[in-house]
Amino acid sequence: MEMARSSVPLIAVLCVSLLPLAAMAIGTPFHIEGSVYCDTCRFGFETVATKYITGARVRIMCKDRVTLKQDVVGEAVTGHKGIYKVAVKGDRQDQQCFAKLVHSPLRKCQVPDPGRSTATVILTRSNGAASTRHFANAMGFFREEPLRGCAALRRYYLADGDSRAI
Template sequence: MARSSVPLIAVLCVSLLPLAAMAVGTPFLVEGRVYCDTCRFGFETIATKYIIGATVRIVCKDGVTLKQEVVGEAVTGGLGTYSIAVTGDRHDQQCQAELVKSSMHDCHVADPGRSTATVILTRSNGAASTRHFANAMGYLRDQPLPGCAALRKLYLSDGDARAI
């Protein structure tokens, strides 16, 4: 009986070592995208433009003291993507990616329904990866692009949006 458990223990040690090492000091990596809602629909469409040069930050709020702390900030690169390294396990803190500033002069008002994205930054929930993806966040264009009315009509008709 003892003899058959030795291989099992060895396998468990080898497979759990990387998880233990990851938990010690590897930062979380939060990734996401920032877009301009060119039609002011409240969601991404085929007319959406992704914003290069937008500023995003990660803010965590303690569940007991309600104290907020900015734990990371980044500027979007190509395709409107950002990547923020956050050190330390945030345990039961409530963390969110937040829009800070748009680089587009005609698309700089944050969409109230898409200006934040919740991110869970703890290892106590059994997550094996330190890489986390936040929902896309968006700004509203000052004036909708020409053609947005036709796009809305197409979306409402369940038509093929790729035809536009």
């Protein structure tokens, strides 16, 4: 009988102390951060010649795994150095969520790189993640024509960083 009495206050303390934390987690938005760039050499990845885009538009989308219906849950415009930040309310549980390129303000850099035009984002607390701050992989647009010097830059990368290749 003594054992049962001593565990009741412990359970009550745990319930009272964890309830506000759970409530806060449910109402706290996720903060997604990522960047958008112009692939000036059309390599399909970021290089020293990459230009980060100010004023690019990004959309955060979530797709229901059963109905396949997609919803826009957030939008952002990149600021300095091509970085965007967006707050998304609500836990998306088992939905597939991703950031998606929408628009580039650069006239000669408007074609989304098919391999880097979306980035998966995690918008659930059910996976054990404690942080509400999540980072998306960088996304890029292709420049219409590669910049001069991209051939030398390609040789440099293929030479595994040997500075004599430039």
